[in-house]
Amino acid sequence: MDFCYIEDIGKHEGEKVTLKGWLYNKRSKGKIHFLLVRDGTGIIQCVLTKGEVADNIFNTSDELTQESSLEVTGTVRQDQRAPGGYELNLSDLKIIQIAQDYPITPKPHGTTFLFDHRHLYLRSRRPHAILKVRNELIWAIRNYFYKNKFVLIDTPLLTGSVGETTSTLFETQYLNEGKAYLAQTGQLYLEAAIAAFGKVYCFGPTFRAEKSKTRRHLTEFWMVEAEEAFYDNDDNMDLQEDFLIFIVNWILEKCQEELKELERDISPLEKVKKPFYRISYDEAVEKLKKAGSKIEWGTDFGGEDETILTKMFDRPVFVYNYPKKARAFYMKPHPTRDDVVLCADLLAPEGYGEIIGGSQRNDDYDSLVQRIKEENLPLDAYKWFLDLRKYGSVPHSGFGLGVERTLTWICGLSHIRESIPFPRTIYRLYP
RNA sequence: UCCCGAGUAACUCAGUCGGUAGAGUAGGUGGCUGUUAACCACCCUGUCGCUGGUUCGAGUCCAGCCUCGGGAGCCA
Structure with a gap:
């Protein structure tokens, strides 16, 4: 297996790991991008900092939409600011597929809509x-x-x-x-x-x-x-x-x-x-x-x-x-x-x-x-x-x-x- | 089957006394070196459930229908 699961991330502190999953949400502060990635076993925040990662990879994250599938590689680091306690400092990011207009947004929806989806x-x-x-x-x-x-x-x-x-x-x-x-x-x-x-x-x-x-x-x-x-x-x-x-x-x-x-x-x-x-x-x-x-x-x-x-x-x-x-x-x-x-x-x-x-x-x-x-x-x-x-x-x-x-x-x-x-x-x- | 309630932008909703449709989110563009449902600025988005009626004029009033939600009955 060439990737690990988020639920096991604590065992890999300080190591470089690859995760495969979906983009749950992203936030950007301009020259720092935060990607929330989930893989079915958990959610982890991934960090991309301009200058610390290759420009083409940093720019790739701009294309990501909610629920796009992706593969990320980075170093596991404990960080209290991160939801979950651990985060991943990315060194590589591969898009598997870009999701277009995922209907369920991080905002409230009604039950009919949610169960239709x-x-x-x-x-x-x-x-x-x-x-x-x-x-x-x-x-x-x-x-x-x-x-x-x-x-x-x-x-x-x-x-x-x-x-x-x-x-x-x-x-x-x-x-x-x-x-x-x-x-x-x-x-x-x-x-x-x-x-x-x-x-x-x-x-x-x-x-x-x-x-x-x-x-x-x-x-x-x-x-x-x-x-x-x-x-x-x-x-x-x-x-x-x-x-x-x-x-x-x-x-x-x-x-x-x-x-x-x-x-x-x-x-x-x-x-x-x-x-x-x-x-x-x-x-x-x-x-x-x-x-x-x-x-x-x-x-x-x-x-x-x-x-x-x-x-x-x-x-x-x-x-x-x-x-x-x-x-x-x-x-x-x-x-x-x-x-x-x-x-x-x-x-x-x-x-x-x-x-x-x-x-x-x-x-x-x-x-x-x-x-x-x-x-x-x-x-x-x-x-x-x-x-x-x-x-x-x-x-x-x-x-x-x-x-x-x-x-x-x-x-x-x-x-x-x-x-x-x-x-x-x-x-x-x-x- | 019965009793309530609701249908307006992709989503969540507002829409006053009947006067010609508007917020937030999502999407787009730009900005931001630690965000936590990020934030700021700008842009885009409409068969107002359907049919008919009243009216100079209907999202708004009336009637019927459709769909959905909650409850009752029935049942685990």
Whole structure:
């Protein structure tokens, strides 16, 4: 390799190095030019002084425009005046390509403009920082499951039978086999895999065709789902707690710089420790009513309800045992109550709300058949799913964590669209 | 689908009572030997979202439509 990266520049103090990258910004003081060069790993200020560098090289820098690609060679020097602490005294400068009229200037832009130029906006500091945190978040998730001996099971994205019953699906013609749907969950397939592997997880994109128009919704988002044989609903919550603490600690350890760039107050993240609060749906409704919410027992929380609720707690809170009629057919009925199921949602603090939905699954053949019928679902589509209850059925539980919602909370973002490289929302399919 | 709000220069916006379009940024030219979103001077930039209406005259008032943003619902 004949060049080095800006993040390693501290190892080369006093040495002559070559960097390859893009011009982030430039300033000139006439006979001194300052070039801010970025290479994906950082930003460094390069200095060209007339008289100390060949005239043709000094003049070359006049041609540079924002985001032109270039190669620079110079001596690394520590300097407190430089952003980043180090700067490069240039001895050589080669233009790779001159960028013409780069649309994103160092001045404020509106979100529509920025997301119309998302392919370029990725280069800016804020999205760059967020997506670096995303990278670590995903690594932490995979790392946690690997360390805890969960087996990765990739579940299909094209499915015939539907997963849950409530949400709207993207539909496509599947050759000669009729309609296929883009997956909204891999859970049912994971339930098949636990009897083979015990503890499993899947991680992939999921799709919802709902015309949701809020700061918490994407039509395409990434979800990690885990499924565990012989775990009951409480074991499931213990696991989620441990899992979330692991990934938050990982981010706190690895992403100090990025969180600082995002001006994220990390004190709420530092409070993510055992035990999380656990309240029943019944208690949550009581608390909300006392706080003035119009919620009625039996309905799901609205966005506002979630915000009120999470602001009552300084750590994540589980709300467990929701009304049966507000939850999916596959959840296990409560052993002594007919109106609730064994499940739990995990709500992130600071008003962010639901990031995990989980439940113990219905492992009883007859009762599951009954629930499928009650929901008017086609029994034959679920034949394989029902088979799992015929051949060595066991108590089991699982959960799904929304990656973008989690990242939105960890980074303290105000809109989920910033948490994914190329967001797909109700009105956005470009770029 | 419903309720708000916004569409004016490449970008961010201002535009008073209806009187014929203006700032900053970007771009261009010149100046400046330590700039930090550099600064200073000058120059350039318009289908005022679209269609129609009222008027001597519409960016401005009225109607309809389009697009986008925020929220609700739905959902992770």
